[in-house]
Structure formats: structure tokens, C-alpha cells
Amino acid sequence: KMNKIIAMALVLMLSASFSFSSAFSASEKPAEKKAVKLKVLLLPFLEFAPLYVAQEEGYFADYGLEVELVTMTTSTQAIPSLLQGELDVICSAVRPGLFNAMVRSGQIKITAGMFYTPSAGCSSTAIAVKKNWLENHKRGGQEKSEKRIQVGTVLQTTSHYYVEKALNSAGYSSDVLEIRNLPAPVRFEAFMKGTVDIASIAEPWLSRALQNPDVTVWLPAPEIVPNMENGVLVYGERLLRREAETGNFFMVAYLRAARLLNQGKTPRNIELLAKFTKLDQDLLNKACLPVFHDDGKINTDRLAEYQKWLLKNKWVDRVLTPEEYWDDRFVIHADQLLESSSHQ
Secondary structure (H helix, E strand, O other), X not given: OHHHHHHHHHHHHHHHHOOOOOOOOOOOOHHHOOOEEEEEEEOOOHHHHHHHHHHHOOHHHHOOEEEEEEEOOOHHHOHHHHHOOOOOEEEEEXXXXXXXXXXXXXXXXXXXXXEEOOOOOOOXXXXXXXXXXXXXXXXXXXXXXXXXXXXXXXXXXXHHHHHHHHHHHOOOOHHHEEEEEOOHHHHHHHHXXXXXXXXXXXXXXXXXXXXXXXXXXXXXXXXXXXXXXXXXXXXXXXXXXXXXXXXXXXXXXXXXXXXXXXXXXXXXXXXXXXXXXXXXHHHHHHOOOXXXXXXXXXXXXXXXXXXXXXXXXXXXXXXXXXXXXXXXXXXXXXXXXXXXXXXX
16 A cells, blocks of 8 residues: 555554654564554543544554553543653643643653644634623623622633633633633533533534524634644653654654554544544534644733733642753654655
8 A cells, every 4th residue: 555655654654753762763663563552641622633544544553662651630630640651642731730740850741742722613612601791791891890790611721711812802801700610511501501601612512502493603813822732742751761763663654553543534634533522423514613723833922911911810829931841853853754655
């Protein structure tokens, strides 16, 4: 198969050009050696689907990697496991616990951006409101400064950041916001039942909510925080230092999957996403799918703004420089190899 030939060519190029110590020699192919085993966190949400796709499409295996995908409901649970070497890679929402762990341990770093808020177009995340709330908002007046607003989001994440930023811009003080820390399925139910007034909702729950005629989108994420990083890949000490070339193989496989999904709602992509999420294909075809970085690079300016907000709320020790949390070696090398292979 052509994909297999390209993968083999990339393996040889990686081995010949990457200078770190590795389990692979320049003259060997993955099929001729024992696979390198890795444990990788997979969160069961659309935004982290490239990891599943890389496994399902055989991209990890193409580079001699035997990846065990370990499922948890939140990356907060996984950070200690990454620090202790029980996991090699985690996918994570951007959150203060991640920055604090990086600065305190010095053993983990972000190595790729995953999903982000595009600057325009269909957004997989939005602030959903009931139409009667929107009508009251448009009337404005004294109600803005006095009535408390029940907000459904995930505390301290970029989702919380952009909801608060939107409400502040609309004239609501942070003092009137009652932040309800709710995971995605619970948040959707709370919003639909009316126990929260507004909510940051991502797909597929957003499409489900909009099936109700009383629900509307107030502000899509691109109007508030365009090009915001929302999810990242994080390497532990093993791939950052001891087996960096293995980390490079992993990145090539990951970026192949991200680029595949960025091709949009192809029949194969919808099939893969339906299998991963257990969602109906018709729903996925109606949804706005997450957008992934083709090159894995991140917007450090947006992350600086987010960290300043965290610091103001005393959720982080200080604002980190990009050098303290970001290691771009892997995405630079993998992107160069993928680009060169596409011209062969």
C-alpha cells in the first residue's frame, strides 16, 4: 500500500536524521524488531480523537510503536501518573494543574497543540443560552449588575476563561457569576433542565442542545478567543529525555491522524469518529467537528493571556515562559518529514 511505503520511508528518514539515542537503528524497519511499548492517556471526547485514529489506522504500528490507550475521564487524574512514569504521554485540556506540574517538577512539557478555537468558521464549542435569557440580556438595565447568573463550565479551564471573558465584555461583573464546575454530560443535562442559565457546550452536546427550539448560540468561541489553545499533548521524562527518538516517531503518527481528521467529514472519518464516540453518524455529520493543528504548533501568546487570568485568580504560582512549558523539537522534526514525504 502507498501509505505503508510512505510510512517506511519516514521511518528510515527519522532514523538517519534524528540524533537522539533510540531503540531503532538507521538500517532497521519497524517490522524487523520488537515493538516499543507506550502507555498513552486517551480522554473519551471528540477533541482527542486523533490518538484513537492513529491507533485504529495503524499509524503507531507503522513506526514500531505498540501503544496502549488508557482511558480516564479527566487529565487531572493522569498528571501524577505521567510524573511517576506510569504513563508516557497524556492528552490534556489546558488547565492550571498542568502548568503548576510543569514548573514544580521540570519533568514534563507540552510537545504539541491538539485542538484549538479557529479564527472563523464552524466552531465545535459555543456559549449556549435559552432564548428568554437572551431576550433579557438584550434589554439589559439594572438586571446586569444585580441578578446572579448560573454558569455551567469546567472550572479554571480555557472554557471557563472564555465564558467569563464574554460575560465581562457584555457588561456582567465576575461578582455576579456563579460558576458551576460540571463535566460535559452533566453540564448538558443541567443546562437543558434550567439549573444553569448559560453554559459552554462542545460537540456533540451542542448539536443535541440546538435541537430544542428554545436553545440558541449566544457567542461561538471564535468571536471571543480566536486561535485559543484548548487541548495539548504532553510528554513525560521518558520521551523527552531518555527515548526522544521514540517520541519523534509518536509525533509523526499523531500528526498523520490529525491531518486525516482535518480533511473533514469524509465517510472514513465519520466512520472512525462514530466508532470512537459511539455516536450516531447522522449526528456527527450535523456537528461542527474540532479543528486540529496540522503542524502541532501552539499559540504561545494566547496561552500567556490565559495564564495571566489564572494568576489574577491565584490559580497558578506565576506565568511561565514558553521555554518552561513548550518543547517544539518533536513537531518541527515530524512536520518536516511529513512535508518532505508528501512531495515524493
